[in-house]
Amino acid sequence: MLAVEGLRSGYGSIVAVDGVSFGVGAGETLVLVGPNGAGKSTTIMTLAGLVAPLGGRITLDGVDVTGADARARVGHGIALVPEGRRVFADLTVSENLLVGAHRLPRSALASGRARVLDLFPRLGERSRQLAGSLSGGEQQMLAIGRAIMSVPRLLLVDELSLGLMPRAVDDCYAALAALQRDGLSIVLVEQSTERALGVADAVVALDSGHVTWTGTGLEARSNPGLLSAHFA
Amino acid sequence: MLALDLLIQGLVQGAIYALVAVGLTLVYGLLRILHVAHAALFTLGGYLGVLVTNATGSFALALAVAMGVAGVAGIAVYRLAYRPLLGRSPLIALIASIGLFIASEEAFRIIFGAHGLSYVTPPLQAQIEIAPGISLSLARIAVVVLAVVLLSALGWLSLSTRTGVAWRASVSDPPIAQAFGIDIERVRHLNFFVGSALAGAAGVMVALLNNLVEPTMGAVPSYKALAIIVLGGLGNVRGTLVAALALGVVESFGTIYAGHLLDRDAIAFAFLILVLMLRPQGLLARS
Ligand SMILES: Nc1ncnc2c1ncn2[C@@H]1O[C@H](COP(=O)(O)OP(=O)(O)O)[C@@H](O)[C@H]1O
Ligand SMILES: [Mg+2]
Numbered sequence: 001m002l003a004v005e006g007l008r009s010g011y012g013s014i015v016a017v018d019g020v021s022f023g024v025g026a027g028e029t030l031v032l033v034g035p036n037g038a039g040k041s042t043t044i045m046t047l048a049g050l051v052a053p054l055g056g057r058i059t060l061d062g063v064d065v066t067g068a069d070a071r072a073r074v075g076h077g078i079a080l081v082p083e084g085r086r087v088f089a090d091l092t093v094s095e096n097l098l099v100g101a102h103r104l105p106r107s108a109l110a111s112g113r114a115r116v117l118d119l120f121p122r123l124g125e126r127s128r129q130l131a132g133s134l135s136g137g138e139q140q141m142l143a144i145g146r147a148i149m150s151v152p153r154l155l156l157v158d159e160l161s162l163g164l165m166p167r168a169v170d171d172c173y174a175a176l177a178a179l180q181r182d183g184l185s186i187v188l189v190e191q192s193t194e195r196a197l198g199v200a201d202a203v204v205a206l207d208s209g210h211v212t213w214t215g216t217g218l219e220a221r222s223n224p225g226l227l228s229a230h231f232a
Numbered sequence: 233m234l235a236l237d238l239l240i241q242g243l244v245q246g247a248i249y250a251l252v253a254v255g256l257t258l259v260y261g262l263l264r265i266l267h268v269a270h271a272a273l274f275t276l277g278g279y280l281g282v283l284v285t286n287a288t289g290s291f292a293l294a295l296a297v298a299m300g301v302a303g304v305a306g307i308a309v310y311r312l313a314y315r316p317l318l319g320r321s322p323l324i325a326l327i328a329s330i331g332l333f334i335a336s337e338e339a340f341r342i343i344f345g346a347h348g349l350s351y352v353t354p355p356l357q358a359q360i361e362i363a364p365g366i367s368l369s370l371a372r373i374a375v376v377v378l379a380v381v382l383l384s385a386l387g388w389l390s391l392s393t394r395t396g397v398a399w400r401a402s403v404s405d406p407p408i409a410q411a412f413g414i415d416i417e418r419v420r421h422l423n424f425f426v427g428s429a430l431a432g433a434a435g436v437m438v439a440l441l442n443n444l445v446e447p448t449m450g451a452v453p454s455y456k457a458l459a460i461i462v463l464g465g466l467g468n469v470r471g472t473l474v475a476a477l478a479l480g481v482v483e484s485f486g487t488i489y490a491g492h493l494l495d496r497d498a499i500a501f502a503f504l505i506l507v508l509m510l511r512p513q514g515l516l517a518r519s
Contacts, residue, residue, distance in 0.1 A: 071414070088408075
């Protein structure tokens with residue numbers, strides 16, 4: 001579904017990701033792990049079109065989207081849950097969801113909202129509250145809900161559980177499982193790897209911008225020593 | 233009765249400040265640029281108001297033309313002056329903006345003369361008694377009505393339409409807004425059009441109250457509007473409106489009660505300095 005070949009990306013003269021390749025099948029979840037500064041966020045932001053690639057190819061069901069900007073990417077069915085959640089703090093919960101559906105017609109809003117509120121009933125109670133006033137966990141739910149509103153085929157999630165209370169982490173992983181059952185393809189970045197490996201179909205470990213290990217979720221789960229070797 | 237009269241005069245002045253300052257705070261919110269040249273669009277509006285009214289006899293048409301042309305000119309300022317500088321330090325855009333503002337004053341002087349223009353037959357001059365002993369010209373009433381109508385329309389646009397929500401999302405986090413398909417370039421155009429049209433309307437109304445437009449008429453509104461948006465908490469529209477009205481009222485009372493010490497503009501700045509000493513984060517700081 002998603003194919004990344006020899007991706008090179010960075011900021012000005014800084015090359016943060018170099019020669020990264022991986023693929024995600026339809027309905028599969030790929031987990032990207034690696035230490036701080038490994039290039040996980042750069043990879044995700046490049047997939048979302050917010051960091052311009054310096055080389056390599058990104059294709060989605062065979063369509064080359066390497067040169068497409070962020071606006072075009074969402075049209076191709078890519079949706080982003082960015083690191084730090086980055087909800088629109090001065091907008092209400094309901095308005096944040098509306099922005100998620102920006103490129104969809106008004107007629108699609110009700111079904112999108114229903115799907116999000118089904119995943120996160122708490123957002124319904126908070127719909128008129130400013131996103132900035134929500135707890136970290138609720139903001140992460142909103143960030144996921146906002147992404148779901150765009151009716152994506154591929155969901156990019158950067159640091160799902162970072163800084164959240166255990167209870168909120170459970171809620172977010174439960175939602176992720178529901179989205180997996182719906183057949184969504186997912187790229188998940190996590191530093192706390194154990195939880196993430198539990199939902200992984202495939203695992204890619206990054207370090208200093210390079211792939212250091214690739215395997216199935218099963219391999220990663222059954223061989224914890226393998227992964228920990230990749231964390232200095 | 234004097235107090236009520238002063239309050240009303242202050243609100244009229246504050247309404248004008250609000251129309252000018254809102255555009256400035258909108259630009260700051262979206263681009264983090266101090267758009268000094270904004271006042272050139274205020275002046276442009278004033279000139280068009282007088283010229284079109286004198287040519288056609290219709291003040292309403294003049295107002296519409298002034299707002300439309302100022303709005304389009306605002307978009308041109310963005311495209312020609314700011315867009316090429318976006319990746320650079322905001323100081324560079326500020327310098328470009330100051331240069332543009334000075335150049336605009338000279339352009340008005342060269343094209344229309346140094347002595348300014350007046351309405352041949354000033355419209356809306358009738359006096360109306362709004363309370364016993366207090367009468368107000370139709371022009372002053374029109375200033376307040378126009379400001380309320382235009383700012384309410386802006387409020388409706390930004391709060392109740394998808395375009396407005398996309399606009400505010402773009403102010404809040406431009407890259408993420410783009411990642412959900414918002415065309416940020418369109419948002420910027422809309423932002424400059426709306427802000428500049430409001431400044432153009434303010435220029436028309438000031439030209440009406442003074443029955444005079446001149447090349448330098450933008451200078452005082454320019455620096456006062458800058459001070460107002462700081463007072464309102466840079467980029468905060470509600471704060472800007474409150475600060476504009478407060479400044480209008482303080483000036484109005486100040487000229488009567490402290491006018492022998494300081495002139496109107498000095499009172500305004502004494503007030504601004506005082507407030508910023510007490511509340512450096514602006515009048516309506518966010519939590
Ligand atoms: N906006 C940026 N500008 C310059 N360098 C950056 C920027 N963001 C990240 N980097 C650098 O790129 C490298 C990879 O960072 P990142 O992709 O954020 O890693 P991770 O998400 O795995 O922690 C780091 O060395 C980091 O310092
Ligand atoms: Mg990161």
